[in-house]
Amino acid sequence: MITLHAERVTGEPDAVRWVAPTEGMDAGRILGAPGDLGDRFADGTLSKGLVEHAGVWLWLREGLSWRDYGPAIQTALRAALAEPAGWLIEPAPGEILERVTGDLLDGFVGDFVRSHGGSVTAERLGDIVTIRLGGACESCAAAERTLQQRLVGELRRRCPDVIELNSDGGGLNLTLTAASR
Template sequence: MRKPIHPEAVTGEPQAIRWVVDTGDLPVGEVLHAAGTLGPMMEYGVITRMFVERGSVWTWLAPEHTWTDRGPRIRDAVVAGVDADGWDVTDGSADLLRFIADDVVHGQLFTFITSHGGQISVVDATIDAVVLDFGGACADCPAQGQTLHDRVEVTLRARYPRLREVSKLASSHSAAPRPRSPLHLLKRT
């Protein structure tokens, strides 16, 4: 049986597609050489960049091609490739972790985060750590901040196992306006 697959857009990266597909035991990091027909696609420059994470494959298409033209063939190549041998993938990638973190805070967990009054953005990422700006959400409520932090960390690690730590931006009392909870008002009066 073929593996289920579908493409998702990558915000701010018009030539990129994140293929949501079961990647099995493939290592997580930047792809140096891909298996199956994906290999030649990278060699001839149709695909300019590729990452693998747990549960998706990120591909960048060369600017002279369009996804409507190349998409179906690349989709088939990804489905066949994830089960094939011959991958050469780096052990982790700071760029990949940054992309994943962006996807988690703006996509996957967006509803959850906003429902907690939060506004998280990614400040920086290294090969095994990520720095997040939690906006003002958690300044006044440590428990809630911890809830958000833990949830983001768990979600990130599931997709990027090498993750060591998720840290908050030191000056989380940023200029961004804080959501005013009734509790907050009570405290001031």
């Protein structure tokens, strides 16, 4: 049996990130999925989906509740993950990187920065995500180390093909390789 669990997506009540194994699948935007999960996309129950290295992000159609649909979606997702060849995925490296980065910044990475009186933002332009530190962290001598150890290290776990393009005094530009897996 495939093990998975749900995590809330900060600020998006229609979205859930399912921590799940995605071996054999490309990262990107879900255009089609096997079985009942694919049917949920076709009938509009699911409005959007993304696959990343360590999970699957799913959005319910507005007005639907994860409390009502969550157990059935979980069952459908578990069955679909057992058929990796049945998925139709469109590359979306910028979107994947933006989502994973935002998830980390809303969680323990951002908490660490905020605990030091700083702020951190991520902005996507195409396939590039720029991370900027602000507040007390903006001119801190340890800013680059914080970005490297706290953020980039965890990003590499969830997006193994992350590439650091450059860093510039308090900022960091990241992208994923063309084969964003």
